[in-house]
Amino acid sequence: WIMPLTRVAETFNPVQTKFDVVIIDEASQCDLMGLIAIYLADQVVIVGDHEQVSPLSVAQNTTFVDNLIRQFLKGIPNAILYDGKASVYDLARQSFGGILRLTEHFRCVPEIIQFSNNLCYNFDLKPLRESNASKLKPATISFRVTGASRDGKTNEQEAINIVSLIVAACKMDAYKGKTMGVISLLGDEQALLIERYLRTQLSDEEYSNRRIICGNSAHFQGDERDVIFLSMVDSTDNPPLALRTDGADGMYKKRYNVAASRACDQMWVVHSLDTKTDLKPGDLRRELLE
Numbered sequence: 001w002i003m004p005l006t007r008v009a010e011t012f013n014p015v016q017t018k019f020d021v022v023i024i025d026e027a028s029q030c031d032l033m034g035l036i037a038i039y040l041a042d043q044v045v046i047v048g049d050h051e052q053v054s055p056l057s058v059a060q061n062t063t064f065v066d067n068l069i070r071q072f073l074k075g076i077p078n079a080i081l082y083d084g085k086a087s088v089y090d091l092a093r094q095s096f097g098g099i100l101r102l103t104e105h106f107r108c109v110p111e112i113i114q115f116s117n118n119l120c121y122n123f124d125l126k127p128l129r130e131s132n133a134s135k136l137k138p139a140t141i142s143f144r145v146t147g148a149s150r151d152g153k154t155n156e157q158e159a160i161n162i163v164s165l166i167v168a169a170c171k172m173d174a175y176k177g178k179t180m181g182v183i184s185l186l187g188d189e190q191a192l193l194i195e196r197y198l199r200t201q202l203s204d205e206e207y208s209n210r211r212i213i214c215g216n217s218a219h220f221q222g223d224e225r226d227v228i229f230l231s232m233v234d235s236t237d238n239p240p241l242a243l244r245t246d247g248a249d250g251m252y253k254k255r256y257n258v259a260a261s262r263a264c265d266q267m268w269v270v271h272s273l274d275t276k277t278d279l280k281p282g283d284l285r286r287e288l289l290e
Contacts, residue, residue, distance in 0.1 A: 005033050008037050020043065021041060022044050023047060028049050029052065029221050048088070053218045054085070069083065078091070103124050107264055112139050112140060120257045136178075136266040144272070153187035153188075153233065158232070159190060159193045166198060166202075169227070178210070182230075182231065185256070185259060185285075220262045228263035231271075232271035232272070239278040244285055
């Protein structure tokens with residue numbers, strides 16, 4: 001059987017059904033609902049990456065959850081991990097041991113995966129695709145939009161430029177048959193703006209054939225496209241911007257890791273910043289652009 005977690009809950013009666021082995025894929029983005037699948041298994045294999053995006057406990061009453069943990073999970077090892085913020089992969093790392101790390105990387109050409117390889121994996125990943133596997137050159141492009149400014153969580157000039165780039169690429173022989181995606185590095189609003197503009201410029205057939213998705217890092221986890229456009233959104237009239245590092249929970253680091261490793265052949269980073277004056281050393285945005 002191969003199915004999403006919601007179908008597992010609908011299909012199987014855990015009293016009557018037991019599998020010898022259950023494999024949970026993309027477990028680092030799977031919340032506690034994944035325990036349903038574990039309950040069905042004599043043995044379980046948890047596949048994930050703690051350096052990728054974890055579940056978000058949006059609008060969750062933490063006090064209420066803490067009370068439930070104290071009331072019902074007495075004596076359960078690592079009970080604090082069942083707060084809705086940890087993924088099934090996080091639970092498995094704490095509970096199972098015996099981690100097997102996979103180091104071969106199949107998706108990206110080496111120039112694209114280099115950023116994530118440095119950011120999260122200490123250059124342990126071994127790219128198995130060679131640079132000449134893709135005819136799109138260069139593999140990584142930093143595209144600066146001058147005179148653009150951020151308004152809330154959108155940057156209209158960046159959006160217009162990304163739409164123009166995609167429309168132009170769709171007309172070029174080099175991009176024939178290439179799939180495309182857009183990832184906003186700051187919220188969903190920019191992705192929605194780009195999608196709205198794109199829908200007015202591309203036919204429904206073209207949009208579908210290119211498998212275009214506009215979203216954030218989480219929307220692309222476990223997914224890939226031949227060409228990815230990243231929109232940084234940020235701008236400043238009063239440099240430098242506040243330092244953006246991985247943070248206490250590594251949230252930004254995980255988002256950047258996922259976003260920068262979705263493109264197979266070519267990655268565009270569209271931004272409105274002067275790397276040297278607008279961003280401090282050690283800023284994730286500066287590291288990505290450089």
